[in-house]
Structures are given as C-alpha cells and as structure tokens.
Amino acid sequence: MIDALLDLLSGLSLLAGVAFAVIGGVGLLRMPDFYTRLHAASITDTLGVGLIVLGLILQAGWTLVTVKLLLILAFLWFTGPVATHALARAALADPDQPDPLLHREPPPSKP
Amino acid sequence: MLHALLLWVFCFGLWLLLSGYFDAPLLLAFGALSCALVVFVGWRAEVIDPEEKPLRLRLNPSFIAYWPWLLWQIVLANLDVAKRIIDPKLPISPTLITLKPSQRGDLGRVIYANSITLTPGTVTTALKGDTLQVHALTREGADALLEGDMDRRVSRLEGGG
Numbered sequence: 503m504i505d506a507l508l509d510l511l512s513g514l515s516l517l518a519g520v521a522f523a524v525i526g527g528v529g530l531l532r533m534p535d536f537y538t539r540l541h542a543a544s545i546t547d548t549l550g551v552g553l554i555v556l557g558l559i560l561q562a563g564w565t566l567v568t569v570k571l572l573l574i575l576a577f578l579w580f581t582g583p584v585a586t587h588a589l590a591r592a593a594l595a596d597p598d599q600p601d602p603l604l605h606r607e608p609p610p611s612k613p
Numbered sequence: 614m615l616h617a618l619l620l621w622v623f624c625f626g627l628w629l630l631l632s633g634y635f636d637a638p639l640l641l642a643f644g645a646l647s648c649a650l651v652v653f654v655g656w657r658a659e660v661i662d663p664e665e666k667p668l669r670l671r672l673n674p675s676f677i678a679y680w681p682w683l684l685w686q687i688v689l690a691n692l693d694v695a696k697r698i699i700d701p702k703l704p705i706s707p708t709l710i711t712l713k714p715s716q717r718g719d720l721g722r723v724i725y726a727n728s729i730t731l732t733p734g735t736v737t738t739a740l741k742g743d744t745l746q747v748h749a750l751t752r753e754g755a756d757a758l759l760e761g762d763m764d765r766r767v768s769r770l771e772g773g774g
Contacts, residue, residue, distance in 0.1 A: 525699065528699075541734050545694055549733075570630070573627075573630070583727040587727075
C-alpha cells in the first residue's frame, strides 16, 4: 500500500519535473532576446531538476543513493546561478549584444 | 589550522558518503590520506579562506528558516514564469534595475545575489562595490525586489549570531 503510494508520488513528481523542463525549453525558443532566454532556462535549472531529483529520491528510499541525489541537487543549485551570472555579465560587457531593454514598453516604475 | 582541520573533516565526510565504504580499513585509510592531500594542496595554493566564520553564521536560527522560505519563493517564481511562457501573448517586460543591498559581509551579499539569480525571472548581472545590478523578466518581479523583502531576510541571517 505504502509502496504503491510512494510510486504514485514519485511518478507524479517525475512527470511534473519533465513538464517544467519542457516548458523551460519552449520558453528558450519563444523568448525574444538573450537575457529573457536566461530566465526561461532557469526554470529547467531549478524546479525541473528539483522535481526530477525528488521523484528519484522517492524511488531510492533511505539509502546512500538519496544522499548522492541530494548532493547532485545542492551542487546544481549552487553552480547554476554562478554560470547564469557569468553568461549575463559577459553579454552585458559585449558591445555586439543588443540593448537588454529592447523589448521594454513602459519605463521602470522606480529608479 | 582550525580551518584546515574543518576542511579535512568535511572532505572525509563527503568521501564516506560518496564511497559507501564504512568497514574496509585499508580503503578508509586511503580515503583519509587523499583528503589530507587535498587539504595540503589547498594550503599550499592558499585557498583555505581565513576570513569568513562559517560556523557562527550556521548557528543563527534565521539561517535555518531562510532556506525553506527561499525554496517556496523559487516554486512561486517558477509557476509565474512558466505561466508567462505558455501564455500566447508572452506578457513580459524586461527591466534592468540597480539595488543597494544592506548586507555587511561578502558572504551575505553573495547569498543575496545568488538567491536572486536562483529565482526564475530575475538574474543578477553585476555586483560592484555595494550595488547590485539585476535584470528582471517582468516589472512585477523588479518591483518585488525593490520592496526589499528578500534583502531584509538575508541581512537578518547574517546579523544575529
């Protein structure tokens, strides 16, 4: 009984994770410029990865595999922002990149 | 010296968890030796950080309360950005803003900047002196950051202790 419940939860979690990863990929294609694409990619980075790892943890139970999965999650969540930040900074420093605010309609509400 | 010792304990704990060998003396000794080698190389390369006080920060109760809150914010932001991607009209309004973070230490600022980047919809693009430059996917996201709720929470976590 409890096994079936765990299987169900883990399956739902894996499905949701895959859905978020796909949405992130769709966003990558739909977004108009480099900076907005970064935002779409970070969906795959955070909730996509997180839910997939959660689903795998529910399959693994209280074993060393779970510890390793949590370590993978921690490393991904620590290195992801660093890579994103490096990309964004490189793009801002590159004079060939278009203005990051090209697609802004109204001005920002505060300075 | 204390930092080197802590680094060794951390390395060996990680080695134990990743290897899964708990009762093979020879292999355990090899593991301990290789961790000692890592600490030695780190000491020679002068990358064992003497400034920060990681233990004091970790004992602070708001430090523990911060991570579940951040996780919840990440989930909310994910749902928001996912909804905007699926929306046929693609309702985005990219904005570049400058923030003045109120954290004192380097570690606090880095935690704040990384938290911003980790949350979908906002990316820290520059951290210069005491200002942060943030690119936000929507004006609502930028306004939420300007309100400074996350900033106050990170400051609190480095304050008390």
